[in-house]
Amino acid sequence: MQRRRLGNQGLEVSAQGLGCMGLSEFYGALTSEDDSIALIHRALDLGVDLLDTSDIYGPFTNERLVGRAVCDRREAAIVATKFGIERHADGSFVGFNGRPEYVRQACDASLLRLGIDHIDLYYQHRVDPNVSIDETVGAMAELVSAGKVRFLGLSEAAPHTLRRAHSIHPISALQTEYSLWSRDPEDAILPTVRELGIGFVAYSPLGRGFLSGQIQSLDDLEADDYRRHSPRFQGDNFAKNLELVEQVAEIATARGVTPSQLALAWVMAQGDDIVPIPGTKRRTYLEENVAAAALELEPADLASIAAIMPVGVASGNRYDKRGMGAVNQ
Helix, strand or coil: CCCCECCCCCEEEEEECECCHCCCCCCCCCHHHHHHHHHHHHHHHHCCCEEECCCCCCCCCHHHHHHHHHHCHEEEEEEEEECCCEEECCCCHHHHHECCCHHHHHHHHHHHCCCCEEEEEEEEECCCCHHHCHHHHHHHHHHHHHEEEEEEEECCCCCHHHHHHHHCCCEEEEEEEEECCCCCCCCCCCHHHHCCCCCCECCCCCCCCCHHCCCCCCHCCCCCCHHHHHHHCCCHHHHHHHHHHHHHHHHHHHCCHHHHEEEEEEEECCCCCEECCCCCCCCCHHHHHHHHHHCCHHHHHHHHHHCCCCCCCCCCCCEEEEEHHCCCC
């Protein structure tokens, strides 16, 4: 596994990370805890050391899972977690919280659940519109000074927010959705992070699994799967997006790879400052994804992909109205 730098503060991670959210929530039936831990261990064995979690996944249970997985492999793992979206234990949504006192409380709670003495990369999960970014990042900077956090990140932050945050304390990574069908960051986000020397972590690089070609109808998703309520998976949007995926699959077949591998290789080809964090519950898909890190796309491949997947080609927003209101803030 190749390695890539995130930011200019010394954070170096595997060129592909592992998104752990789906091991605890959102994407249908869960595997056993033992199987989930075995999956994380396999990722580490393959050289994937960036493990991405958040306090709200589960809620709260995903951090405990990741903590148990790394308890005897701490030196091999780079643990990234997040704060800023509050949920009750029953999963209900409370709101966004960037108040300094909450930042400190959330960090201590995450450290306890993870069972570690420091967080390698700590993100503000969503920007709180009611709290100055100066105050939030100022509190995050105090965590770095205290040795509780090594590097800071933001998730779904707008260019002006990034600039202000970076002036308070160096930001090492911005995490935002980025894939063949979510190319919005190319407009202003990617130019901004590159100007500031901030790394880019791409979540949902497989379009929440749609780009894998494994989802042919809503019947392929379990009743409690979050994606059933995602705009891109509904009605006419689903049919139109499926046509795009079928075209991606044709290119992948011509290259002798899977659609997932083609989609991941495309994200990684957009710059050596980009680290995708695909998630999966299955070892076979993990190994398939990791193999994509060695896939080099030819100019002809990139041209073919660009022809069928231009910016804005996906049908439907990536979140519902409430979700879209919290991104790029």
